[in-house]
Amino acid sequence: MSAMENNFTSIKGRKILLGVTGGIAAFKAASLASLLIKSGAEVRVMMTAAAREFISARTFQELTGQPVSTEMFGEVSNYRVEHIALAKFAELVIIAPATANFLAKAAHGIADDLLTTTILATTAPIMVAPSMNDRMLANAATQENLETLRRRGFEIIEPDSGHLACGTSGKGRLPEPEELAAQINLHFERLKARKLEGKKIIVTAGGTIEPIDPVRYIGNRSSGKMGFAIAEAAHRHGAKVLLVTAPSVLKNPYGVEVVRVETALEMHDAVLKEYETCDGVIMSAAVADYRAKEIADEKIKKTDETLTIELEKNPDILFELGQKKDKQILVGFAAETSNLEAYAAAKMKQKNLDMIVANDVTIAGAGFNADTNMVTIITRGSMAEYFPLMPKTELAELIIKRFEKILMGRQ
Numbered sequence: 213m214s215a216m217e218n219n220f221t222s223i224k225g226r227k228i229l230l231g232v233t234g235g236i237a238a239f240k241a242a243s244l245a246s247l248l249i250k251s252g253a254e255v256r257v258m259m260t261a262a263a264r265e266f267i268s269a270r271t272f273q274e275l276t277g278q279p280v281s282t283e284m285f286g287e288v289s290n291y292r293v294e295h296i297a298l299a300k301f302a303e304l305v306i307i308a309p310a311t312a313n314f315l316a317k318a319a320h321g322i323a324d325d326l327l328t329t330t331i332l333a334t335t336a337p338i339m340v341a342p343s344m345n346d347r348m349l350a351n352a353a354t355q356e357n358l359e360t361l362r363r364r365g366f367e368i369i370e371p372d373s374g375h376l377a378c379g380t381s382g383k384g385r386l387p388e389p390e391e392l393a394a395q396i397n398l399h400f401e402r403l404k405a406r407k408l409e410g411k412k413i414i415v416t417a418g419g420t421i422e423p424i425d426p427v428r429y430i431g432n433r434s435s436g437k438m439g440f441a442i443a444e445a446a447h448r449h450g451a452k453v454l455l456v457t458a459p460s461v462l463k464n465p466y467g468v469e470v471v472r473v474e475t476a477l478e479m480h481d482a483v484l485k486e487y488e489t490c491d492g493v494i495m496s497a498a499v500a501d502y503r504a505k506e507i508a509d510e511k512i513k514k515t516d517e518t519l520t521i522e523l524e525k526n527p528d529i530l531f532e533l534g535q536k537k538d539k540q541i542l543v544g545f546a547a548e549t550s551n552l553e554a555y556a557a558a559k560m561k562q563k564n565l566d567m568i569v570a571n572d573v574t575i576a577g578a579g580f581n582a583d584t585n586m587v588t589i590i591t592r593g594s595m596a597e598y599f600p601l602m603p604k605t606e607l608a609e610l611i612i613k614r615f616e617k618i619l620m621g622r623q
């Protein structure tokens with residue numbers, strides 16, 4: 213055992229909140245608490261009422277040397293702040309075992325006891341280790357709840373297969389405490405490896421819209437898919453991400469701060485406001501180069517055979533960022549219809565960029581509104597890299613990796 217414990221070096225000094233719900237595997241949570249303590253973690257335990265039917269709070273109290281939180285309204289002196297204090301304490305929340313009932317409540321944001329309320333209040337990463345009868349686990353309701361939680365960024369620990377307490381055999385066993393501790397250790401190891409930890413990145417997305425009158429606007433076909441994928445990837449790599457997006461039907465990515473704008477001028481102001489304090493900007497938005505010089509107060513009537521709308525130039529946001537550049541890493545996009553590499557290289561120089569992602573918009577499946585893209589990436593001082601058609605999510609990962617490389621080169 214002691215050799216095993218010594219392997220969990222990344223757990224040392226970490227603040228872990230262990231939530232125990234009412235499954236027969238609750239007894240294994242005691243060994244887990246003990247392992248975490250022996251690995252040097254600071255552990256607080258929360259138990260649901262059902263969990264206390266299986267194992268006593270006193271066990272955890274003895275193991276952790278800390279009071280165990282059980283009741284939302286137990287101690288009148290501090291019940292109002294307890295869930296908030298615990299939510300803030302945690303660097304990681306692990307729910308082991310997590311019952312089907314708990315998963316359903318968490319997936320729906322129900323907060324009817326101390327544990328589920330704390331789950332809503334915390335910003336710490338949450339791991340859940342589901343444990344239940346195999347049919348309950350396979351049930352569509354449970355699977356959908358797990359999917360919902362996964363989508364929201366919960367880390368789901370795969371249940372083991374084998375003998376179940378109900379007498380049958382199948383998938384649903386809580387993994388052994390050593391295995392759970394190994395997963396927790398891995399979580400903290402990954403955190404340490406995230407190269408964008410502590411960095412602030414602005415990502416722009418979508419196509420700006422420029423009003424003509426109260427009902428009409430000039431727009432473009434950008435969907436926002438590329439920028440949203442980049443924002444997600446940057447967040448996954450540990451960055452604090454501000455996504456400034458022109459209208460898009462896409463939902464806010466988990467963990468990313470989103471500012472929704474409409475026009476190029478609004479995007480300009482939102483980006484510039486945060487520029488000084490950021491480490492880089494990735495401008496994937498399709499910014500309208502022109503806007504209507506005058507926006508009609510009333511809907512324009514179709515009286516004449518022809519209609520002329522005078523346009524004036526919008527600011528080139530990226531160009532301005534390039535002029536004001538200090539330590540920031542700037543990434544631009546170039547949508548071209550010919551001479552891709554030459555135009556992109558020229559744009560990179562003119563706008564004082566560190567990297568440019570160029571795509572030929574005449575190629576099917578590349579560019580606006582598609583789920584895929586085919587690009588050439590030029591990084592300052594390197595040869596151009598040509599990539600095949602790939603999902604935008606994969607491309608986002610490639611772009612962030614190159615961004616990290618530039619950042620590392622400067623430190």
Ligand code: C5P
Nearest residue numbers: 495496497499501527528529530544545
């Ligand atoms: O010059 P061009 O429009 O081709 O450059 C494209 C790059 O510049 C993109 O990264 C786009 O987000 C950015 N851009 C901008 N402001 C504009 C036009 C484009 O920041 N008005």
